[in-house]
Amino acid sequence: MQIAIDGPASSGKSTVAKIVATKLGFIYVDTGAMYRVATVLTQKLGLDYSDEQGILAALKQADIQFKPDQAGQKVFLDNEDITLMIRTPEITNNVSQVSALAGVRTEMVARQRKIAAQGQVVMDGRDIGTTVLPTAEVKIFMVASAQERAKRRYAENTAKGIMTPLATLQAEIELRDQKDSTRVVSPLKKADDAIEIDTTQLTINEVVEAILVIVKQNM
Numbered sequence: 501m502q503i504a505i506d507g508p509a510s511s512g513k514s515t516v517a518k519i520v521a522t523k524l525g526f527i528y529v530d531t532g533a534m535y536r537v538a539t540v541l542t543q544k545l546g547l548d549y550s551d552e553q554g555i556l557a558a559l560k561q562a563d564i565q566f567k568p569d570q571a572g573q574k575v576f577l578d579n580e581d582i583t584l585m586i587r588t589p590e591i592t593n594n595v596s597q598v599s600a601l602a603g604v605r606t607e608m609v610a611r612q613r614k615i616a617a618q619g620q621v622v623m624d625g626r627d628i629g630t631t632v633l634p635t636a637e638v639k640i641f642m643v644a645s646a647q648e649r650a651k652r653r654y655a656e657n658t659a660k661g662i663m664t665p666l667a668t669l670q671a672e673i674e675l676r677d678q679k680d681s682t683r684v685v686s687p688l689k690k691a692d693d694a695i696e697i698d699t700t701q702l703t704i705n706e707v708v709e710a711i712l713v714i715v716k717q718n719m
């Protein structure tokens with residue numbers, strides 16, 4: 501079984517997808533983290549965020565590893581732990597430019613399908629239901645108001661000591677949504693057969709339970 505969870509920035513996809521995968525014993529794949537690694541690599545090499553050929557060449561040589569741990573997963577680039585680095589504002593605010601490059605997407609989608617071929621998966625992202633796993637048995641499209649998503653990101657950031665004002669976070673989230681929804685290749689879009697869940701008024705547990713009910717109906 502394949503479960504695709506898509507939706508805009510900070511809609512709670514990763515948190516929920518991780519719990520659903522653990523409860524079902526499925527592999528969890530955070531595809532946003534993969535595009536974030538490509539963005540870190542671009543920055544480290546001093547490449548331009550629009551340098552498609554340069555980024556692709558670097559990606560093909562890079563050793564990228566995701567290792568499950570208690571807090572979710574650790575991310576390594578050429579044996580360096582970049583788990584925290586992929587979530588910094590610099591990377592978050594530039595990832596949409598790197599993920600819009602057609603060649604980068606082709607490379608990432610191939611890697612994502614390879615992982616999915618290894619077993620039952622819960623995969624979260626923007627184009628999983630539409631492009632990466634179009635035949636997934638369960639497709640969820642998670643949404644929440646931009647205000648609520650900014651509030652959640654603010655709470656997360658504060659816990660990590662990042663002090664970006666709430667209004668700035670909301671503006672950044674809206675800009676990223678706009679870039680992700682209007683790009684030419686595989687834009688953020690609800691698949692025709694996806695079930696939409698608005699999480700604005702729901703707790704994490706309520707969303708998890710709603711998805712597990714849908715999964716059982718499709719088993």
Ligand code: C5P
Pocket residue numbers: 509510531532533535536595596597599600624625626627628676680
């Ligand atoms: O999910 P997350 O916010 O970590 O994703 C970071 C960025 O990666 C998104 O804003 C989007 O630009 C890109 N992305 C994508 N396709 C996916 C997952 C993420 O383009 N399947």
